Amino acid sequence: MTLAAAFLAFSVPPYLTFDPSLSRLKPPEGNDLYYPLLVAHVLFGAVAMVTACFQIWPSFRASHPRGHRITGRIYVFAGVLPAGVLGLYIGWHTAGGPSVRVANLVGSALWLVVTVMALRLARRRRYDDHRRWMSRSFALSMSIVLSRVVNTVATIVLMPQLDTTFKGSLELLQQSAASIGVWLSPLLLLLFTDWMLERRKPRRTSLSTTAGDSR
Numbered sequence: 776m777t778l779a780a781a782f783l784a785f786s787v788p789p790y791l792t793f794d795p796s797l798s799r800l801k802p803p804e805g806n807d808l809y810y811p812l813l814v815a816h817v818l819f820g821a822v823a824m825v826t827a828c829f830q831i832w833p834s835f836r837a838s839h840p841r842g843h844r845i846t847g848r849i850y851v852f853a854g855v856l857p858a859g860v861l862g863l864y865i866g867w868h869t870a871g872g873p874s875v876r877v878a879n880l881v882g883s884a885l886w887l888v889v890t891v892m893a894l895r896l897a898r899r900r901r902y903d904d905h906r907r908w909m910s911r912s913f914a915l916s917m918s919i920v921l922s923r924v925v926n927t928v929a930t931i932v933l934m935p936q937l938d939t940t941f942k943g944s945l946e947l948l949q950q951s952a953a954s955i956g957v958w959l960s961p962l963l964l965l966l967f968t969d970w971m972l973e974r975r976k977p978r979r980t981s982l983s984t985t986a987g988d989s990r
Contacts, residue, residue: 779824779825782919782920783821783824783825787821790813790814793814798810800813803870809868812861812864816861816865819857819858820854820858823855824854824916827850827912827917830850831909831913855916859886860883866879867880871950874950875950875954878958879957882961886916890912892908893909911965914967914968915961918964925956925960926952926956929952929955929956933951
């Protein structure tokens with residue numbers, strides 16, 4: 776939660792000015808729709824990140840079940856759904872090159888699908904499965920934070936190749952680093968999430984074996 780708060784405190788304020796010159800993503804020339812939709816995407820994404828933290832907070836879920844349901848609805852309907860749909864538009868119009876474009880489109884679509892799956896399972900009262908899918912949704916919500924870290928590390932690692940591999944093009948190097956960040960971050964977080972989910976599963980096989988031996 777602290778990491779998410781720090782990220783939002785750094786990333787969101789420039790967009791609250793509604794000044795395109797302060798945007799961290801350069802709007803495409805001649806596209807007047809891009810910046811307003813980018814601002815909306817950032818704000819809805821911020822809602823998703825904040826409410827996601829409450830969704831996976833075990834003590835909050837146990838002590839305040841009604842609050843958990845309310846923040847869950849906010850997370851889905853005022854966070855992920857609008858942010859994900861807008862992310863498809865923003866991703867398509869990225870200046871980061873084709874690899875980043877595809878990664879953004881796949882990431883936004885996956886975010887939407889995973890979250891809708893979690894919502895459907897909650898409505899069917901399949902709460903264990905709901906928590907598993909919500910954990911994956913949380914991972915995708917936070918992947919943007921990790922992508923910034925990976926992007927920075929990738930830029931540092933690739934910098935010695937600026938004059939060789941990238942022929943002196945800093946823009947091409949930055950696009951390559953961004954591509955590594957947007958592909959690797961959600962993959963790592965989803966793998967880590969599923970690993971944690973598998974670890975928490977009860978060992979039915981072991982229990983059955985133990986019970987059989989005791990007979």
